[in-house]
Amino acid sequence: MDRSRMRSTVMDLQMYYNPELHGEVRLDTNTNVLGSNPAAAAYLRDFRGDLNGYPNTYSDGLRDALANLYGLERDNFVIGSGSDEMLDVSFKTFTEWGDGSVSPVPSYTLYEYFMKLNGGKCVGVDLDEDFQLDVDAMLKPKGKVIIMPSPNNPTGNCFRPKDVEEILNRTEGIVIVDEAYGEYADDTMVDRVNEFDNLIVLKTFSKAYAMAALRVGYAVASRSTAEMMNCVKIPYSVNMVSEGAAIAAVKDQDFIKRSKQMVKEQRPLLSAGLKRLGFEPFPSDSNFILAKAPIDHAELVAKLKQKGVLIRDFGSKRRTENCIRTTVGTEELNKLLLSKIEEVLSEC
Numbered sequence: 001m002d003r004s005r006m007r008s009t010v011m012d013l014q015m016y017y018n019p020e021l022h023g024e025v026r027l028d029t030n031t032n033v034l035g036s037n038p039a040a041a042a043y044l045r046d047f048r049g050d051l052n053g054y055p056n057t058y059s060d061g062l063r064d065a066l067a068n069l070y071g072l073e074r075d076n077f078v079i080g081s082g083s084d085e086m087l088d089v090s091f092k093t094f095t096e097w098g099d100g101s102v103s104p105v106p107s108y109t110l111y112e113y114f115m116k117l118n119g120g121k122c123v124g125v126d127l128d129e130d131f132q133l134d135v136d137a138m139l140k141p142k143g144k145v146i147i148m149p150s151p152n153n154p155t156g157n158c159f160r161p162k163d164v165e166e167i168l169n170r171t172e173g174i175v176i177v178d179e180a181y182g183e184y185a186d187d188t189m190v191d192r193v194n195e196f197d198n199l200i201v202l203k204t205f206s207k208a209y210a211m212a213a214l215r216v217g218y219a220v221a222s223r224s225t226a227e228m229m230n231c232v233k234i235p236y237s238v239n240m241v242s243e244g245a246a247i248a249a250v251k252d253q254d255f256i257k258r259s260k261q262m263v264k265e266q267r268p269l270l271s272a273g274l275k276r277l278g279f280e281p282f283p284s285d286s287n288f289i290l291a292k293a294p295i296d297h298a299e300l301v302a303k304l305k306q307k308g309v310l311i312r313d314f315g316s317k318r319r320t321e322n323c324i325r326t327t328v329g330t331e332e333l334n335k336l337l338l339s340k341i342e343e344v345l346s347e348c
Ligand SMILES: *Cc1c(COP(=O)(O)O)cnc(C)c1O
Pocket: 081, 082, 083, 084, 085, 108, 149, 153, 178, 180, 203, 204, 205, 206, 207, 212, 216, 217
């Protein structure tokens, strides 16, 4: 395809993961296997809002609910259409054309996408053998932005808080800690945002909160950093319905507790089940497991799809050679996954 009309910095971008679905069980996106957020669903059922009016410009209602949840202030929050919008806004706010930004390898592929969208370059820095941060190597390229998910996607582990803190102390750049799966982990950087002016913590309603369909995410930062980002983000980017549903979800912390408890119980069982079938699972602090497959990764993922179960293939990427990633399901889902894998293995 002749792409010469495209802006040079985006010419090599490809479309994102978009599988054709035929009713498969989805263990490929790390959303909440308990199903729709109940409080958000109830809010939608009863919604009688005026569709003729614009939503609040900066989602102040949701910012207040989050301020209350974390013991911070409204001005510490920036709300977006998914935390992906907050990634975009971060690079728009803090990088110049041509700037390099740093992210670990392996981590979330959309970081490079948003860097390139904003005319920047992605500098990938390898994690160590245990998938932990190499602090000196992360600092060496002097990234305008240093970004990492903790728990990391696709490896599943958290980074050591002392390493994140050292990076924050030693860089002049912005440090983004993407806590998309933070509800499943014990550590968070949210309560440190007033201490580090260069810290941005990203959170989302797409994963543990079980409302990815509604596209709500947010950044938590010092008041001055958050204000800079609010000036750059598109006004009204979060619609009124999604904001209301998110406020309802914040008030139902019991659902989050139940979700966390389910993952805590099921994760070691799924990991042991995978081991029995010849996989090498990596330790996880999240609601998904990365594991080296005992047969060819592409064949495994394709055959599982034929049997109605979707998992995610990372096997062609450096550092995750022949690995797959699966969401931790309920007891029933994990049994289904393991039995379908067993069928695939016996057919090979
Ligand atoms: C799923 C995920 C997100 C969430 O993105 P949203 O736009 O909020 O849906 C962000 N970061 C990582 C690492 C993820 O895996």
